[in-house]
Amino acid sequence: xxxxxxxxxxxxxxxxxxxxxxxxxxxxxxxxxxxxxxxxxxxxxxxxxxxxxxxxxxxxxxxxxxxxxxxxxxxxxxxxxxxxxxxxxxxxxxxxxxxxxxxxxxxxxxxxxxxxxxxxxxxxxxxxxxxxxxxxxxxxxxxxxxxxxxxxxxxxxxxxxxxxxxxxxxxxxxxxxxxxxxxxxxxxxxxxxxxxxxxxxxxxxxxxxxxxxxxxxxxxxxxxxxxxxxxxxxxxxxxxxxxxxxxxxxxxxxxxxxxxxxxxxxxxxxxxxxxxxxxxxxxxxxxxxxxxxxxxxxxxxxxxxxxxxxxxxxxxxxxxxxxxxxxxxxxxxxxx
Amino acid sequence: xxxxxxxxxxxxxxxxxxxxxxxxxxxxxxxxxxxxxxxxxxxxxxxxxxxxxxxxxxxxxxxxxxxxxxxxxxxxxxxxxxxxxxxxxxxxxxxxxxxxxxxxxxxxxxxxxxxxxxxxxxxxxxxxxxxxxxxxxxxxxxxxxxxxxxxxxxxxxxxxxxxxxxxxxxxxxxxxxxxxxxxxxxxxxxxxxxxxxxxxxxxxxxxxxxxxxxxxxxxxxxxxxxxxxxxxxxxxxxxxxxxxxxxxxxxxxxxxxxxxxxxxxxxxxxxxxxxxxxxxxxxxxxxxxxxxxxxxxxxxx
Numbered sequence: 001x002x003x004x005x006x007x008x009x010x011x012x013x014x015x016x017x018x019x020x021x022x023x024x025x026x027x028x029x030x031x032x033x034x035x036x037x038x039x040x041x042x043x044x045x046x047x048x049x050x051x052x053x054x055x056x057x058x059x060x061x062x063x064x065x066x067x068x069x070x071x072x073x074x075x076x077x078x079x080x081x082x083x084x085x086x087x088x089x090x091x092x093x094x095x096x097x098x099x100x101x102x103x104x105x106x107x108x109x110x111x112x113x114x115x116x117x118x119x120x121x122x123x124x125x126x127x128x129x130x131x132x133x134x135x136x137x138x139x140x141x142x143x144x145x146x147x148x149x150x151x152x153x154x155x156x157x158x159x160x161x162x163x164x165x166x167x168x169x170x171x172x173x174x175x176x177x178x179x180x181x182x183x184x185x186x187x188x189x190x191x192x193x194x195x196x197x198x199x200x201x202x203x204x205x206x207x208x209x210x211x212x213x214x215x216x217x218x219x220x221x222x223x224x225x226x227x228x229x230x231x232x233x234x235x236x237x238x239x240x241x242x243x244x245x246x247x248x249x250x251x252x253x254x255x256x257x258x259x260x261x262x263x264x265x266x267x268x269x270x271x272x273x274x275x276x277x278x279x280x281x282x283x284x285x286x287x288x289x290x291x292x293x294x295x296x297x298x299x300x301x302x303x304x305x306x307x308x309x310x311x312x313x314x315x316x317x318x319x320x321x322x323x324x325x326x327x328x329x330x331x332x333x334x335x336x
Numbered sequence: 337x338x339x340x341x342x343x344x345x346x347x348x349x350x351x352x353x354x355x356x357x358x359x360x361x362x363x364x365x366x367x368x369x370x371x372x373x374x375x376x377x378x379x380x381x382x383x384x385x386x387x388x389x390x391x392x393x394x395x396x397x398x399x400x401x402x403x404x405x406x407x408x409x410x411x412x413x414x415x416x417x418x419x420x421x422x423x424x425x426x427x428x429x430x431x432x433x434x435x436x437x438x439x440x441x442x443x444x445x446x447x448x449x450x451x452x453x454x455x456x457x458x459x460x461x462x463x464x465x466x467x468x469x470x471x472x473x474x475x476x477x478x479x480x481x482x483x484x485x486x487x488x489x490x491x492x493x494x495x496x497x498x499x500x501x502x503x504x505x506x507x508x509x510x511x512x513x514x515x516x517x518x519x520x521x522x523x524x525x526x527x528x529x530x531x532x533x534x535x536x537x538x539x540x541x542x543x544x545x546x547x548x549x550x551x552x553x554x555x556x557x558x559x560x561x562x563x564x565x566x567x568x569x570x571x572x573x574x575x576x577x578x579x580x581x582x583x584x585x586x587x588x589x590x591x592x593x594x595x596x597x598x599x600x601x602x603x604x605x606x607x608x609x610x611x612x613x614x615x616x617x618x619x620x621x622x623x624x625x626x627x628x629x630x631x632x633x634x635x636x637x
Binding site: 147 | 462
């Protein structure tokens with residue numbers, strides 16, 4: 001019999017208490033810094049013949065953050081700047097209050113990084129690779145081996161950890177990449193297109209893992225061009241286009257009400273459409289629900305009254321929100 | 337046997353444990369990479385095929401020491417003049433130059449896959465710099481070459497000591513060996529490691545790197561042979577002898593053991609031949625390190 005895994009905390013090995021609401025404060029020489037996770041100011045990166053980032057200024061809180069943009073928007077350059085692997089042409093970056101330009105090694109010891117491309121030694125086992133990267137993150141050898149085992153278990157590779165990575169599927173390789181990013185217990189993990197190349201099931205699993213990271217107190221900066229992924233797991237969004245900031249803010253605050261109400265009354269949808277049209281309200285049946293365009297709360301009351309008159313069961317009545325795609329397209333057009 | 341009734345069960349999610357122990361920085365990361373490179377070079381935690389080459393080579397370079405000790409044991413009752421010694425400690429450093437084959441095999445294996453399989457971005461996302469990476473890789477290869485050169489010398493020394501008339505007299509009579517051998521072997525190991533890793537860093541293909549390392553040593557030794565000629569023992573050598581990158585550390589070995597250039601070497605009779613050998617050795621090391629630091633200057637790449 002298969003019994004579903006309960007969500008943590010479920011045992012003595014569960015999540016340790018965090019300073020606040022699942023988010024971990026940055027430790028700075030024994031002092032707790034409750035400032036923003038990332039502070040980016042006037043960040044500009046120019047290559048010969050191209051500007052990857054153009055005066056990007058944004059301040060990001062701890063949590064799960066989506067970095068959204070089309071291919072070539074500057075997401076990977078942003079990651080390289082955060083890791084201190086390239087120097088900005090202008091501007092500054094602070095991670096957990098540490099200036100990347102002044103102490104790139106110190107910043108890197110707090111970060112985990114999962115690149116988009118293949119980056120794993122194929123002739124080694126997942127356990128060896130993850131424990132080696134644990135040691136490279138500064139952990140003692142024994143602790144690195146123990147954590148490698150725990151993290152591979154966490155990402156669902158407990159039984160495959162002694163197999164060479166060359167024999168892994170794409171999904172297993174993505175999980176191994178995530179495991180090596182987590183093994184050093186980072187305060188912030190940078191995920192570059194974590195669902196790239198995954199089948200629908202693998203994508204669901206990966207998004208579920210990313211969503212869980214927040215409850216472990218690990219902040220996430222996830223670069224992707226899949227806005228649906230961001231909408232599902234991120235509580236803060238930064239949208240960039242051609243190296244410029246389009247918009248940033250809490251995901252909820254960016255999703256606007258559309259003026260369309262979705263009503264689920266079961267099989268009586270057609271009767272409801274007819275009745276609403278008699279009241280001069282535009283209504284259509286789609287995908288088993290009724291969508292009604294309303295203008296104000298009075299019309300919303302009218303919809304409720306019509307349902308009551310028809311004695312239909314009301315399973316759901318909600319306002320449809322814009323998608324992040326719509327927000328991005330509208331804001332990007334406005335910016336350009 | 338009665339069946340066990342299973343009433344229920346639970347799969348516990350162990351969740352995530354933050355790490356709250358000691359955490360190192362650059363030094364720890366460099367040492368971790370050094371250990372990982374040594375493991376890889378020796379085939380540890382890899383299939384048995386990967387272990388064959390290094391340990392076979394260790395066996396081969398140890399054979400002369402074992403044979404020498406065996407002959408010493410057989411002839412131990414003869415007079416001192418009649419005892420046979422087939423190899424000296426100085427000669428043995430020359431035998432260790434066969435470890436060049438090991439370097440040509442292993443240096444590409446510890447360097448090329450990191451670039452070919454795009455592992456470098458993961459490494460440089462850690463508290464590790466390009467200098468640390470180069471130091472770890474060179475130190476790993478140099479350590480193994482040193483160990484593989486030094487161990488046979490230890491076998492030779494201990495064996496000679498045991499088959500001598502008086503072990504204590506042998507020990508006190510050969511105290512100079514205790515510093516000359518490690519020093520000359522260290523010079524050889526560092527040199528081969530820097531050249532091997534530097535050449536390997538120029539490509540991401542192991543076979544190309546290995547062939548280039550061997551080709552470099554062969555071509556320069558042939559070129560030096562042509563330029564110097566065969567009568568260097570009688571007519572004197574030529575400064576062109578230093579372009580033989582295979583033999584260069586052996587000139588330094590001669591300086592350590594003899595205090596001057598060996599009259600039987602192609603640098604025989606060259607004015608300031610010793611200084612020229614040292615200067616060329618240092619120049620090759622600096623050039624190799626320059627190549628490596630440039631190849632792994634990760635920032636801005």
